[in-house]
Amino acid sequence: MRTIKIRRELLEYLLQLARSAYPNEFAGFLREKDGIFEEVLIAPNQYPGRNSVFFNHWMLPLDESIKGTVHSHPSPAFWPSEADLRFFSKFGGVHLIIPWPFTEDDVRAYTSSGEEVLIEIID
Numbered sequence: 750m751r752t753i754k755i756r757r758e759l760l761e762y763l764l765q766l767a768r769s770a771y772p773n774e775f776a777g778f779l780r781e782k783d784g785i786f787e788e789v790l791i792a793p794n795q796y797p798g799r800n801s802v803f804f805n806h807w808m809l810p811l812d813e814s815i816k817g818t819v820h821s822h823p824s825p826a827f828w829p830s831e832a833d834l835r836f837f838s839k840f841g842g843v844h845l846i847i848p849w850p851f852t853e854d855d856v857r858a859y860t861s862s863g864e865e866v867l868i869e870i871i872d
């Protein structure tokens with residue numbers, strides 16, 4: 750299985766964002782530096798809702814360091830929804846899903862075709 754790397758501080762920040770958005774979802778883009786996800790850009794124009802349709806409304810930033818996305822699920826569903834998969838396939842890259850209850854162990858990462866990848870946390 751493929752592995753992606755994420756900085757621990759970033760992962761902890763993403764978990765906080767997921768908790769504070771609950772019961773809504775939050776979403777953002779992930780920036781990579783030297784093969785490690787280091788930063789999140791919060792998606793603009795988020796609105797309350799319990800599904801992922803907002804992905805379709807995103808303007809994808811023209812920034813080559815953006816190599817993935819992240820969003821939370823207000824439920825224990827750690828797998829991508831059909832809307833998620835449609836978005837992933839358009840975007841490419843790697844996609845994190847943070848399901849409720851938003852602990853480190855809940856986080857999953859997927860390729861643009863929806864295959865799970867391992868997450869390595871870098872201190």
Ligand SMILES: [Zn+2]
Nearest residue numbers: 801829830833
């Ligand atoms: Zn989703």
